[in-house]
Amino acid sequence: MTFSIVARQGDAYGVAVASKFLAVGALVPEAGPHGAVATQAWGRVAYRRELLDALADGQSPEAALERCTAADAGSATRQLGVVGAEGAATFTGAEAPDWAGGRSGEADDLAWAIQGNILAGEQVVEQMERTWLERGDLPFEARLVAALRAGDEAGGDRRGRQSAAVVAHQPGRGYDETGVLADLRVDDHPDPVTELTRLLDLHELYFGLPGEPIPLTGPLAEEVRRRLAEQGRTHQDLRAALTDWAGEVNLEGRLLPDSIDARVLQMLRERPGG
Structure with a gap:
């Protein structure tokens, strides 16, 4: 019922997510100075802190993900994306509702994990990955949302649309140098990804750096x-x-x-x- 991109660009980490589900941003994403996580399908919110703590302790995304899912009796119903300083990993349990799957990768200063369930098809994650790699001209948080929009336009959640969110963190950036690049949610809207794009543009206007x-x-x-x-x-x-x-x-x-x-x-x- 959800599709997301979890990514790193340099020392910035973030998640963009959309779903036919109320307030997806309250449950799925989290990002901090050591990594980013999305927990979805039959999401387990506790994974967010467990995985970020494991990344902060120096575990790789693959090791952290394997350790957490191995200890979870409900892991077959879960879907996860994890990105840290040492790469990215995605996990789709055998009981996640079709179509369900994901892909992850690394290139230069980038790492990403893209995943979704109850999707229109595999083309959703394919288009998200393609857009993520092509839109290096955008600021990090806008690049995440551009990838999310590509997934939405490729069919997204096959049940429809309801909510979307983006969270992004980079040390020393954001309002008052809190590290928060973006923390925006659209909880209930007929076209949530478009509305999230509008909010992100306003966020850049009010909190972004001056241009030329x-x-x-x-x-x-x-x-x-x-x-x-x-x-x-x-x-x-x-x-x-x-x-x-x-x-x-x-x-x-x-x-x-x-x-x-x-x-x-x-x-x-x-x-x-x-």
């Missing part, structure tokens, strides 16, 4: 001054007016000295009255 700076001079500076005035920011100092407005719309993290970020400019132009 555009010099705030000449006609552009006058345009920005006028648009800020239409928003009620009439300070004579342009930087003070922009800082005041950015603080209200939660874009202060994208401010640049003597320049403006392209997405900040776009949002200013799209605001009513701007």
